[in-house]
């Protein structure tokens with residue numbers, strides 16, 4: 411098997427195999443070929459990970475923050491040195507084209523480790539003058555954090571959770587998605603190579619039941635999930651029962667609003683990035699593209715022309731723009747939405763079904779698809795598809811489009827295209843979304859907090875904001891005088 415890891419789990423600084431875990435396979439989505447077989451974590455693996463994390467966390471939290479930062483920055487360097495190898499692995503596990511994984515996956519993980527590595531020595535408390543007596547605060551770790559990953563950006567998600575958790579002095583146990591179990595193990599290896607004490611970062615495999623067991627485990631202080639809204643609700647409810655701190659990065663149905671004064675060519679580029687990158691499997695995608703009536707037909711014909719030049723094909727060929735969907739299940743789901751859109755009466759501008767790619771007859775390829783004349787109440791405009799399906803809705807008035815853009819249970823992201831600077835800020839100010847773009851879309855630099863309003867999430871990843879979700883403040887009052895008592 412092309413990508414078989416040394417063992418299923420990574421615990422206490424080395425690989426570990428479960429004795430009784432259930433085996434499951436990882437597939438290359440372009441061919442359906444099994445590339446690795448791993449086992450779910452059994453109770454012995456879970457307890458070994460908890461015990462290793464407990465020991466590792468004590469050592470790690472006692473290290474000077476600057477030293478912790480150096481280790482994270484070293485891990486960033488290792489990810490960069492191994493970027494090609496990691497990108498090929500990510501392409502095999504996800505089907506995303508190498509063209510993308512070379513720049514957006516381990517590379518984004520390295521940026522994240524470098525960013526938090528740089529912050530390490532700056533995470534201080536404050537001094538509070540009480541007039542003689544005083545108080546000070548310390549920022550302390552939470553303990554053992556449990557990360558749960560989705561399948562669309564496996565190593566990136568692993569790094570986005572680990573870097574802020576670790577810089578605050580926590581240990582982490584990470585469970586990748588069962589669909590993409592491989593790259594988190596390589597990330598764990600890189601951390602060990604960088605000098606991370608054993609047990610500070612552990613990877614265990616499994617499905618939702620392993621996730622739920624960990625969420626309820628008394629030694630887990632915090633849970634951070636990237637996944638769908640239904641899973642988020644389950645994790646939040648279980649975490650709530652056990653009063654665990656929780657960060658949730660969930661799904662979306664985000665609006666991208668294009669006014670008639672926009673630079674149309676740039677707006678089309680943004681709409682492409684907002685819908686077809688990673689074969690549409692991105693949580694922040696701007697899948698409801700509101701285009702002003704005055705430019706709608708011009709926008710659609712040029713969008714269709716540019717979409718027809720997309721190269722679908724071998725994900726390992728760097729000329730390929732669009733790879734297969736991640737799994738048969740996702741393939742069936744996306745095809746069903748392409749049919750639903752047509753049944754609901756949306757106008758199919760291009761695409762609309764599966765795609766045949768030479769040499770990959772078994773691959774989960776679908777055509778990048780554009781629907782026009784989409785109405786707000788259609789399912790393709792309300793439900794997260796997680797595939798390359800772009801819906802164009804037209805509008806004429808600013809207040810109207812803002813109200814329609816906000817008419818969703820989600821609130822992950824939003825974008826506005828206009829040359830009118832006041833309108834841009836006015837509209838963004840009214841949009842109910844946690845991550846917004848003006849005159850671009852889907853750029854997520856580590857410096858910028860990322861997360862959702864409404865049902866799209868709780869908490870933030872990245873930026874200084876993430877520190878708040880992986881640390882706790884201890885306040886200490888220091889008495890400089892005597893103690894008065896009533897009797």
Ligand SMILES: NC(=O)C1=CN([C@@H]2O[C@H](COP(=O)(O)OP(=O)(O)OC[C@H]3O[C@@H](n4cnc5c(N)ncnc54)[C@H](O)[C@@H]3O)[C@@H](O)[C@H]2O)C=CC1
Pocket residue numbers: 558559560561562563585586587588616617618619620621622625635636637638639640641642644645658659660661662692693694794796822866867
């Ligand atoms: N907001 C964000 O940052 C992002 C959100 N996503 C969202 O992720 C979804 C796609 O990813 P999927 O892997 O299909 O999501 P999913 O919700 O099916 O699974 C996510 C993870 O949760 C685990 N899980 C499932 N049930 C669980 C339970 N009861 N307790 C604990 N863990 C459980 C799974 O094993 C997996 O590791 C989309 O909805 C997408 O929008 C994806 C990427 C980024």
